[in-house]
Amino acid sequence: MNLFRRTLLTLFSLVGLFALVFFLSRVTGDPSYLFLPVDASAEARAAFSRAQGFDQPVSIQFFSYLKSILNGDFGTSLRQQRPAMDIALEAFPVTLRLIAVSLSIAFAGALLFGCLAAIRPRGIADRLISLVSLAGASAPDFWVAIMLVLVFSVKLDLLPTSGLGGPAYWVLPVFVLVLRPFGLLGQVVRGAMIQTLSAPFIKTARAKGVAEQRVVFVHALRNAMLPVVTVAGDLTASLLNGAVIVETVFGWPGIGGVMINAILQRDFAVIQATILVTAVAILALNIVIDLAYGWLDPRLRTA
């Protein structure tokens, strides 16, 4: 794996993505409808488009935008009238913190319970773990989120309903965010482990008298990690694009909510800035995952 080449190729993805977003987002309608009052005249809308440069051909807009990016200017939010990149960079750390905590918990939990389930497939532990994890993974997140608020904050008065703050404020949002990754990863770990535990090299290890715990959690797990890492990467990417439901229900000002609002309001500069930020993170993540493949399987590294 040539890291330099891989990074270079990723830059192509980034530029391609950016151009696609720029051109295609402009297909989704004229922002003047959203930014002017409902009774604005056609002339007022034309004047607005002129003032914002939307009357120019899109390719001209694109190149002038590229030029301003080189000067460090990522455009101004139409809605908020401030630099779009500021808005994106304010929101991103909130999302990042939230998913870092949630995914660490989900990942650790999935490894532990996935392995436990795989030791005796179809045993009691397996059935219980599979039921709980699949139920969590397929429950509608907004339903779970609001239910948790109604039960744990209002009825039982144990936790704050929403907002940013100390550890108590993290419990509900993290719980909701953990559900799907935990459920999916747990099942993937389980499936891969069942496969691996019956592989010849495990039998060899057992025959050599290696302790069963070591067999499961060291020898087998490392070999079962390939699909786990891939799926974990996909889950991380989708959360990097915004844990929208959790952000909006619990009032966490993350990048997902910002992005969705920008898309619905046709606030193009903010769409571009937020996608740029999340795309850099997602593409970097993909590189890390490709590197992880090499680390997990030494044979891949020689490529």
Next chain:
Amino acid sequence: MSQTDPAPLARPDRAAPFRLGRMLLRDPAPLLATCVLLVIVFSAIFGAELVGETATKPNFALRNAAPQFEHGFAYLLGADNLGRSVMGRLVLGARTTIAIAAGAVVLSLSIGGALGLVAGSRPGLLSDVIMRLTDIIMAFPSLLIALIVLYLLGPGIGNLVLVLAVTRIPVYLRTVRAEVMEIRRRPFVAAARSMGAGQGWIMRKHLVPLVLPTLFTIAAVDFAAVIIAESGLSFLGLGVQPPDFTWGSMVASGRGYISSAWWLAALPGVMILATTLSLAVLANWVRLATDPAQSWRFFRASKGSST
């Protein structure tokens, strides 16, 4: 599935389906899962004939009625925010739900799987292009994809399925690719190839058992995710519009009533959950039951349960 038999020369086992059937009858969990799926498929096919007007005609007097016996069998599971039978709508909604979810999952699984196979087995320009396009899809917000499709291709259930499928392609693609790349480098594969085994044979023999469990697990969970995602996009006017509906849109329209009438969102949620669980349980079972390295578990388990 008999390809996974250790004896490469074994003929297809004609009795295998019967043997599987007998094993299923002895095993309560997958048996239940099969029954649930059969009921759902039956509803999807005959649902429109099964339920009467109670599922489609507003009855404002019964608005948000709780599950109860008083209003007759049709309202056993309560009535929705327009007073329509929730049970009737669960049956009636099965068809659109299954069509969209199955369509999107099968489409993304097959496209992702095929492209992953190509990207994994032939490093080079084509593989690079596929992987970079995957990067782009992963980083593209699905709401924006949906809006773009709506404006360029127009509304319609087909386009909705397309949007849902496209956003899920990367995970299947990357999973298959990772496994293919790993298998290609195993010493025995190189040996098999040197002995004249075709690429196809190698993939069938080694890739399929390795990658299928993961793919099926993702697909089962995706089934639920797709249904929820679908309801999240309906406000754009992209896909399912009343009078059509899905379990997902039932959950979504019950969203505002979680504090006052929780069953409106919970019951269709349970249906989605039941379908996902059944799919996962059955997929797991079929895989274990057909894998000779695992099938010993059945004899032990069935012995244990019979005593």
Next chain:
Amino acid sequence: MRTVFGPGILAGILLATSAIVASAQSITVVLPEEPPSLEPCESKHSSVGRVIIRNVTQSLTVIEPTSGALEPLLATSWEQLDELTWRFKLREGVTFSDGADFDAAAVATAIERLQREDIVCNTKQQTLGGVELTATPVDALTLDITTSEPVPILPTMMSVVQVSAPSMPIEGASRQPVGTGPYTLTSWKAGESISLALRGDYWGDKPEVSDATFVWRSESAVRAAMVEKGEADIALVIAGVDADDPQMDFAYPNGETTRMRISTKVPPLDDVRVRRAMNLALDLEAMKPIIGSEAQLASQLVGPAVNGFDADLKPFGYDPEEAAALVKAAQADGMPVDQTITIIGREGIYPGSTEILEAMQALWSEIGLTTEIRTFDTGNWLRYQNRPFPEPDMPNVHTDQHDNLLGDATFTLFNKYHSDGVNSTLHDAEVDALIEKGEPATGAARTEAFQAAFARIHDDLVADVFMYHMVGYTRVSPRVIWKPSVSTNSELDLSQVRMAD
């Protein structure tokens, strides 16, 4: 206030902080969304207005919410000098929160700022329309405002012009408003909260609330839960279904009126019998709980507080047999009543909007009309709201909700019903004439012309599917005493909030 700590720790904290008595007068308000800016000229955007109007910035005149009467605020009196010129006498002894004096020059600067071309300004676009204002100070506390065309209700229009301080930058939407109101902005944590604090040098009566924090949650159930749990004191706007506690929840007419606009030029909807049938087919009384049981049936697009409202108009009532007969009659005359009519919706335009459309679809199918629902996001919906219409030949009924903030029917009739109105699908010479007759008139002549227009639209033309005068719901903690009013949709006057003890 938060109850994450055990009672012992809480008591300790209370003891430790008991010196800060003022905190007893601080309240938290939870809004549905974060304001995009706190720009005074964007104050018609409800999320901006609810924070700044009357709290941070003030206007020359105000409309008393209950009576609809125009009252002085920063201006003490006004008179019309000629057809185009108005003279305002300004209040003495008022200062901006940055220390600057409030005088005629300051108001002139604010009006100039409002009309600048570089950014979109909602107040200018929406209220002042095409009218240009020129403000000329006569002396320190006297200001002449000249309009480019006659505006008989200029003092009313000035009630939406928030007077910003001369020090506010001319460019961009401000996030730091400076005004003459009792509160100043103390902090804005982007995405989290906005805090206002009472000014020491406010010119008027000192309000009871010393500090106000605004937070926002998009989920109605969460907003309601926050007040129930004591995390917030006022939840502005919760859904009717969440307003289940009579001790805390208040319903109030929110000034909005809903309708389905009918494309009156496209067959089969160009037949008045079909339009009347569509009205008669709806059991609006039975459907009311979907949007709020306290709502009133509407037979015109403005409420009783608006000049031009015709109290004599009566809803059509529910009569499916008559409706079906009308459709049959139209069909007998060759009307293509079997053509699919598109119901255009917008998700979340008001709580329950999707269910309302579904109910309409089912009820219209009962009288033999075929419909399809198309839901749009706001951006796409607006394309269908404004002329030129994207699909002019599509028979459709279009979800619409309207709030006449200024209390005069002219702000409704022209745009919604005149042949040249941007949102209008109606082309009726008589309605046009009535609107044109009323606009330059004053007094009873104005009122009567507008009433006649509404009567023609409802009784003769049946131009809309008439729906409801809507209600809103708020949840107010027992800690504070405050009641919502018709102005709650656009502002929250903190000086009206009292502490319970």
